[in-house]
Amino acid sequence: xxxxxxxxxxxxxxxxxxxxxxxxxxxxxxxxxxxxxxxxxxxxxxxxxxxxxxxxxxxxxxxxxxxxxxxxxxxxxxxxxxxxxxxxxxxxxxxxxxxxxxxxxxxxxxxxxxxxxxxxxxxxxxxxxxxxxxxxxxxxxxxxxxxxxxxxxxxxxxxxxxxxxxxxxxxxxxxxxxxxxxxxxxxxxxxxxxxxxxxxxxxxxxxxxxxxxxxxxxxxxxxxxxxxxxxxxxxxxxxxxxxxxxxxxxxxxxxxxxxxxxxxxxxxxxxxxxxxxxxxxxxxxxxxxx
Ligand code: NDP
Numbered sequence: 001x002x003x004x005x006x007x008x009x010x011x012x013x014x015x016x017x018x019x020x021x022x023x024x025x026x027x028x029x030x031x032x033x034x035x036x037x038x039x040x041x042x043x044x045x046x047x048x049x050x051x052x053x054x055x056x057x058x059x060x061x062x063x064x065x066x067x068x069x070x071x072x073x074x075x076x077x078x079x080x081x082x083x084x085x086x087x088x089x090x091x092x093x094x095x096x097x098x099x100x101x102x103x104x105x106x107x108x109x110x111x112x113x114x115x116x117x118x119x120x121x122x123x124x125x126x127x128x129x130x131x132x133x134x135x136x137x138x139x140x141x142x143x144x145x146x147x148x149x150x151x152x153x154x155x156x157x158x159x160x161x162x163x164x165x166x167x168x169x170x171x172x173x174x175x176x177x178x179x180x181x182x183x184x185x186x187x188x189x190x191x192x193x194x195x196x197x198x199x200x201x202x203x204x205x206x207x208x209x210x211x212x213x214x215x216x217x218x219x220x221x222x223x224x225x226x227x228x229x230x231x232x233x234x235x236x237x238x239x240x241x242x243x244x245x246x247x248x249x250x251x252x253x254x255x256x257x258x259x260x261x262x263x264x265x266x267x268x269x270x271x272x273x274x275x276x277x278x279x280x281x282x283x284x285x286x287x288x289x290x
Contacts, residue, residue, distance in 0.1 A: 001259040003146045003225075009269040012145070013058060016276050020059040023283060031283035032061040033091040033117065033275075034083050038076060038102065039069035044095045051093065054272050060279055061088075073102045077110055084112040090283035091117035093275070114286055117278040125166065128174050133285075135278055140172035142270025143204060143225050144179075150259035152202060152223045155180040160197055162186045162213065162247070163206030168227050172204055193217075205247035215252025224253055224260040227267045 024030045033055045037048040048064055055062025065079060076094070083089045092115045098104050108116075113123040119137040127134035147154065159181040163169035173183045181202065186193055197203055197217040203224045205213050210230040218224060228247030237243075246263030254260050261267055 001150060002254075003149055003259055003261045003266060005142070005146060005261060005266040005269045008145060008149055009142075009273040012270075012273040013054070013276070016273070016280060017058045020276075020280055023280060024059060027283075027287060029088060030059055030061045031091070031279050032063070032089045033093065033279045034063045034065065034089050036065045036067065036076065036079060036092070036094045038067045038071050038095075039099050041097070044097075048095050050272055051275060054276060055279070058276055060276060069099055071099075071102075073106070076102055076107055080107060080110045084110070084115065089115060090286055091115055091275075091279040093118050114289070115282055117275060117282055119171065119278070120166065125171070128171060131178060135282060136175065137167055137171045138271045138274035138278060139168050139206075139227060139267060140175055141274040141277070142267050143172050143227065144175050145270055145274070146225055146261055146267065147202065147223060150223045152259070154202065157181045157201040158184070158199055159202040159204065160184045160186060160200035161204045161206065162190075162193070162197070163204075163208075163227070165206065168206035169204075172206065172227075176202070176204075207247040209247055210245045211247070211249040213248040213253065215249055215254075215256055218248075218253045218256040220256050221258040222256070224248055224257045225267060226250070226261050226263050229263065229268060 035048050035051050037044055052062040052064040083092045092111050094107055108120050111121055113121045116124055116135050119135045124134045128136055159176045161169050161173045164185050164187045173185050176183045186196055194217045198219050201222055203222055206227040210232050226246035226248040230245050231242040232245055234241040234243045244264050
């Protein structure tokens, strides 16, 4: 089974558009998402434009703030403070990476946890780890939707998550644990990774190394979620031409897996859809908490 994230994201977006329109009718204002981009990193420009565009297509008031690459840390912190204080703003997202002269942690920790739609604030990470309602990072939530689509029974399953970043590996492990999977988190110091992966009923790869996970690391019938997005040179193509591959050697793994996400078209498209869901959730919770 090929887990089609593009199609799943589309149906999620349709459902969300209806929910956003009900929210707006009920509260007399649309949910608001403010995205901050510092600098001109080409990938970040594409991501932030897509976030603003998708928000507006769904009826969310999406605003993109572009700051120059030499914007000072104080300028970024002052903008976050201003958005924290603005009652019409439900979600604040600071696109990473930030230029080197700005302390990423300082900026992320200033965001009001109730508006932290990326779920990167330590308060939200702690709530998630405690099994309490939290704003959860978008890519891990997307992974869980894809696992639900696969139909795999997570309770009692052995899930191996390769990668322990705060953005993907750790939160996806928490979400799997909350679904009663037995979770192993692997990283660069893990011994005999191939053998560990072969014991996984559910294998989540979030490593950032092109096609590192080979087909014979996959247990026959396992569900494989490939979070990796890596650009590699296109064989036989013009110099400079690239293609996208995941962290899993897709053709090899597809032959053994019961279900697998492709790259592109798997986890990637789910991330923005889940960001929109987080924005609506943040808006709904903020109003309910008054
Ligand atoms: P990080 O670089 O923050 O983390 C990578 C993790 O992989 C680390 O925990 C690292 O271990 C581990 N690792 C590195 N090399 C090995 C190895 N040889 N064996 C085992 N583990 C290893 O990456 P992210 O979590 O931010 O992203 C992972 C991938 O997911 C990237 O390709 C990224 O582009 C993609 N991504 C995709 C998104 C989407 O929307 N689809 C969103 C976010 C990320 P250690 O901690 O020991 O260094």
